[in-house]
Every structure is written in structure tokens, then in C-alpha cells.
Amino acid sequence: MIRGVLIAIIVGVAIAGLYYTGALQLGQKTVQEELPRALDQIQNGLTYDKFVNMVDSQRDSLVQKMPQKTIDLILEEARKLPTTVSESIQDMASKLGSDSQSIIYSKQGSFVGLKGNNAKGKAIIISAGKVAFLRFQDFEVTNGPDLHVYMTSGGNISTGMDLGKLKGSIGDQNYALNGVDLKNYDTVVIYSQPFHIYFAQAKLA
Numbered sequence: 001m002i003r004g005v006l007i008a009i010i011v012g013v014a015i016a017g018l019y020y021t022g023a024l025q026l027g028q029k030t031v032q033e034e035l036p037r038a039l040d041q042i043q044n045g046l047t048y049d050k051f052v053n054m055v056d057s058q059r060d061s062l063v064q065k066m067p068q069k070t071i072d073l074i075l076e077e078a079r080k081l082p083t084t085v086s087e088s089i090q091d092m093a094s095k096l097g098s099d100s101q102s103i104i105y106s107k108q109g110s111f112v113g114l115k116g117n118n119a120k121g122k123a124i125i126i127s128a129g130k131v132a133f134l135r136f137q138d139f140e141v142t143n144g145p146d147l148h149v150y151m152t153s154g155g156n157i158s159t160g161m162d163l164g165k166l167k168g169s170i171g172d173q174n175y176a177l178n179g180v181d182l183k184n185y186d187t188v189v190i191y192s193q194p195f196h197i198y199f200a201q202a203k204l205a
Contacts, residue, residue, distance in 0.1 A: 035077055038070040048077050051194075052145050059146075059194050071195060074145060082143045085168030089135065092174035093128045102129050109188070109202035117142035119200030123188040125177070132182065134163065134175040141200045143169035144192045151177070151185040155201050166190060 039046040042062055051059065051074065063071070093103055104127040113119040121139030125132060134151070141147070147169070152160030161180055167173040190200040 035070075035073040038067075038073055042066060042070065048074065052078075056193065063194050075195070075197075078144045079142055082170050083168045085171040085173045087167070087171075087173050089126065089174070092126075092133050092135070092176070103127070106132075107182070107186075107204040109204040111136075111139065111141065111188075111190075111200050111202045113142065113200050114198040117144070117199045119190070123202035123204065125182060125204065132177045132180070134177055134188065136171075136173045139172060140170045141166075141190055144197065144199055145195065146193045147199060148191050148193055149175055150189040150191055151180055151182075152187045152189050153185055155187045155189055155198070155203075157189055157191050157198075160185065160189065 035048060039048065039051060042065065046062075051062070054062075089103060106125045106127060108122055108124040111119040111121050111123060119141040122137045124135045124137060126135050134149070147166040149163040149166055150157045150160040151163060163175045163177075186204050188202045188204065189198060191198055
């Protein structure tokens with residue numbers, strides 16, 4: 001009797017496991033199929049790669065008519081595609097014509113995630129000779145479509161300076177601060193251009 005009950009339990013657990021695995025795979029397959037279909041409805045033949053590589057004006061016009069569900073699918077796809085970079089301090093110093101003896105660390109701050117995104121690492125202002133650059137150290141952020149790096153006052157990108165596209169969602173990286181008056185800026189922001197979403201920030205002190 002007991003043996004029969006044990007066998008029934010084992011069989012039941014095995015069936016439940018198979019069902020869960022099958023349902024999970026089906027769910028993943030459904031998500032993978034949903035995004036291409038949703039993008040094609042916005043524009044015939046549109047894919048994720050085409051969307052993220054569009055010029056801003058073309059992409060902005062598409063985003064304006066996108067349902068929230070499609071936006072969520074694009075953000076979910078970006079999260080699954082982290083990008084990596086690895087730049088040393090010496091790489092930037094040598095490009096600027098300075099040696100390691102003249103490197104001075106000044107302001108710095110720790111990254112925190114925003115709007116449900118994760119982020120970690122440090123943003124550091126480094127001077128090398130007569131120039132300065134922004135360095136991300138031990139950096140990682142949730143990946144997103146067309147993330148840009150901004151120097152801002154209080155985290156407001158509308159009055160901030162765009163330093164260009166984020167080089168990678170994971171890894172150390174440098175950004176030149178040519179012509180940037182550092183007295184006017186106190187917060188580094190990672191911002192998604194297409195969807196106007198703040199992904200992370202680091203307050204400098």
C-alpha cells in the first residue's frame with residue numbers, strides 16, 4: 001500500500017515537472033514570436049535590429065504609434081542582450097597625451113538603477129593634464145535600446161550634455177569631457193533615447 005502511494009507521488013512529481021518545463025519553453029517561444037509580429041504590425045518587415053539601428057527621427061515616429069505592449073517587448077529583448085566593453089584608464093590618458101603620473105581623481109559617485117532597472121559600479125571624474133574624462137568602474141546596468149550617457153545637473157537630461165552612446169552595459173569605460181564645464185553638472189545619467197526612460201544615475205560628490 002505504502003509502496004503504491006510512493007510510486008504515485010513520484011509519477012505525479014515527474015508529470016508536474018514535465019508540464020512545467022513544457023509550459024516554460026512554450027512561454028519563451030511565445031515571447032520570441034510576439035516581438036517580430038508586433039514590430040511587423042508597426043511597419044512591414046521591421047525587426048528588433050532594424051529598430052535599434054534606425055536614425056532618431058525615423059525611430060521617434062514609430063515609437064509615437066507603438067502600443068505599450070510592443071515597447072515592453074522591445075525592452076525585454078534588450079535586457080537579454082547585454083553588451084560588454086573593457087577600457088583602461090591608461091587607454092584614455094594616452095589618447096589625451098597625458099601620462100599616468102598626471103592622472104588626478106576628483107568627483108565620484110555610485111550608480112543606482114531607476115525605473116525598475118538594475119545598476120552598479122562607480123562614475124569617476126578623472127583629470128589628466130589639462131583635460132578631464134568620465135570613467136565607469138566595475139560598471140553594469142540593465143541593457144536597453146540606444147542608451148546614452150549624460151552629464152546633468154540634478155539628473156535632468158533636458159539641460160544636460162549628451163556624451164554619446166553607452167559603450168557597453170557591462171564593463172569599465174571612458175568618456176571624454178572636452179568643453180564640459182564640470183561646475184555645472186553633478187549627476188551622471190544613463191538614458192534610453194527612443195523611450196525616454198531613465199535607466200540609472202550616479203550623483204557625483
